[in-house]
Amino acid sequence: MNYSSINPIHAAPEGFQFGRVWNCSSQIPSLNYRTRTFMAVQEDMTSKPRIPHVLTVAGSDSGAGAGIQADLKACAALGVYCSTVITAVTAQNTIGVQGVNLVPEDFVAEQLRSVLSDMQVHVVKTGMLPSIGVVEVLCHSLKEFPVRALVVDPVMVSTSGDILADPSILAGFREELLPMADIVTPNLKEASTLLGGVRLQTVADMRSAAKLIHTLGPRNVLVKGGDLPDSLDAVDIFFDGENFHELRGSRVKTRNTHGTGCTLASCIAAELAKGSPMLLAVQVAKRFVETALDYSKDMAIGSGPQGPFDHLFKLKSNVYNSYRRRGFNPSDLFLYAVTDSGMNKKWGHSITTAVKAAIEGGATIIQLREKDAGTRDFLEAAKACVEICRSHGVPLLINDRIDVALACDADGVHVGQSDMPVHVARMILGPEKVIGVSCKTPEQAEKAWAEGADYIGCGGVFPTTTKANNLTVGLDGLKTVCLASKIPVVAIGGIGVANARSVMEIGASNLKGVAVVSALFDRECVFTETRKLHAVLTDVAALVVK
Numbered sequence: 001m002n003y004s005s006i007n008p009i010h011a012a013p014e015g016f017q018f019g020r021v022w023n024c025s026s027q028i029p030s031l032n033y034r035t036r037t038f039m040a041v042q043e044d045m046t047s048k049p050r051i052p053h054v055l056t057v058a059g060s061d062s063g064a065g066a067g068i069q070a071d072l073k074a075c076a077a078l079g080v081y082c083s084t085v086i087t088a089v090t091a092q093n094t095i096g097v098q099g100v101n102l103v104p105e106d107f108v109a110e111q112l113r114s115v116l117s118d119m120q121v122h123v124v125k126t127g128m129l130p131s132i133g134v135v136e137v138l139c140h141s142l143k144e145f146p147v148r149a150l151v152v153d154p155v156m157v158s159t160s161g162d163i164l165a166d167p168s169i170l171a172g173f174r175e176e177l178l179p180m181a182d183i184v185t186p187n188l189k190e191a192s193t194l195l196g197g198v199r200l201q202t203v204a205d206m207r208s209a210a211k212l213i214h215t216l217g218p219r220n221v222l223v224k225g226g227d228l229p230d231s232l233d234a235v236d237i238f239f240d241g242e243n244f245h246e247l248r249g250s251r252v253k254t255r256n257t258h259g260t261g262c263t264l265a266s267c268i269a270a271e272l273a274k275g276s277p278m279l280l281a282v283q284v285a286k287r288f289v290e291t292a293l294d295y296s297k298d299m300a301i302g303s304g305p306q307g308p309f310d311h312l313f314k315l316k317s318n319v320y321n322s323y324r325r326r327g328f329n330p331s332d333l334f335l336y337a338v339t340d341s342g343m344n345k346k347w348g349h350s351i352t353t354a355v356k357a358a359i360e361g362g363a364t365i366i367q368l369r370e371k372d373a374g375t376r377d378f379l380e381a382a383k384a385c386v387e388i389c390r391s392h393g394v395p396l397l398i399n400d401r402i403d404v405a406l407a408c409d410a411d412g413v414h415v416g417q418s419d420m421p422v423h424v425a426r427m428i429l430g431p432e433k434v435i436g437v438s439c440k441t442p443e444q445a446e447k448a449w450a451e452g453a454d455y456i457g458c459g460g461v462f463p464t465t466t467k468a469n470n471l472t473v474g475l476d477g478l479k480t481v482c483l484a485s486k487i488p489v490v491a492i493g494g495i496g497v498a499n500a501r502s503v504m505e506i507g508a509s510n511l512k513g514v515a516v517v518s519a520l521f522d523r524e525c526v527f528t529e530t531r532k533l534h535a536v537l538t539d540v541a542a543l544v545v546k
């Protein structure tokens, strides 16, 4: 069988009513998911408002930690409509699964027909498919009613060890469902089962497993390493048939992990429904799960070993400070003020007065870059600056020092190529803190994104005396990095009132602002200089909008 050909569920039958573009793109066998998605999204923008829609085909969990209930909450949290086809009803809690009642196969078929024939589903996500009959019914429905993507979470055994599917479904997975899947997301046990019981104990084993599972037909494979022994961080292996990506995240210490697999797959489906490319969908999903686990780590529901977590943490507005609640906003990079202890000393400014003046002049984010300060003094100053920044709703990042950022509860850090690696910083800081990384090349930009950075600082754009021996990349180098970067970029190095316009006009939509040291802080009046620069940037932004 030629598994590289277009996924059969995308081949729209004659007279199919889903939408003009989908029919059209699915007739071009060489189009990949990314291209098809882009076309579909473009088309949707010209017609009616598009409501991203995921259909989950899964079992009900009475404890609401996993299954259909987790899928509904995950999609809701990501702003995506979720319809449901229930394959089984389980009596389940934090202790385990007490009972399973299967929904008859013809009634699963009826639910599928009800939803798929009427409701413009973009992505189908599967969870508990308890029998080979249900797998067959599903595959048949997907051929009759094609959707944009199929996400298969090959649920076979619950986290408590209870069997959720008849072993005969393995044949259905291998022969019918996986060849139709855009992505399959097995954990280590499931990957091993799909491959006939091979032992998976290392990241290298996970890579081999991902490659072998790919030969079963899915376009992409995500082998989840959450159960990997002796691993400090959560490593997943993503394989798209050509390239491997090692996705690292922080391992959250909590008992509340019931439903993480269902949630991850649903989040991937939700992001695909919004039009994301596959790898980005996986990364967003992974980040969402980490964040939810982090917020829910101390939640106490049930007396068993595996508690549920809170998918809707974003609704709990009173618990977290305002910046975390709002999340990283790329437009915060607009006027990025980076402090320098030497300059402040020269002009007789304390760090707090300098930061306050910059904010009042219009700085939209502050970085404390105090290369000469001792740790204790730096921490004291940082705490005072956190208070000032928080009271103005301006994020505060710490240069280089992850320890100081944690100790003063800053909003994040900025690291360079020889500082703490981004994936380690992410592991230490957790999913919510902002991480910026300095990049001079497209390769560094790609790595920054893959490791979980939020933005890139690119420079020195122009020569500078603030940072010794710093290679200048120029406007061309800046543009090359911006075009390669999947995350927002801020330009740095020798930038001030006289040349900020030339920087912002290079023509890169992900260039969000300028980061400046001496043009703000090596001056007598920080407030006035910041205001002047703010006026220039506002002027450029207004022209770009026109």
Ligand SMILES: Cc1ncc(COP(=O)(O)OP(=O)(O)O)c(N)n1
Pocket: 336, 338, 367, 369, 399, 400, 414, 415, 416, 417, 419, 436, 437, 438, 456, 457, 458, 467, 490, 492, 515
């Ligand atoms: C916004 C921003 N971009 C780049 C840098 C430079 O960071 P790094 O390369 O680590 O150099 P130092 O600042 O540590 O000397 C930055 N600080 N901020």
Ligand SMILES: Cc1ncsc1CCOP(=O)(O)O
Pocket: 459, 460, 461, 463, 464, 465, 466, 467, 470, 492, 493, 494, 495, 515, 516, 517, 518, 519
């Ligand atoms: C920290 C840093 N990283 C690249 S250039 C630079 C210094 C920027 O300082 P200035 O704005 O004074 O040129």
Ligand SMILES: [Mg+2]
Pocket: 399, 400, 414, 415, 416, 419
């Ligand atoms: Mg550094």
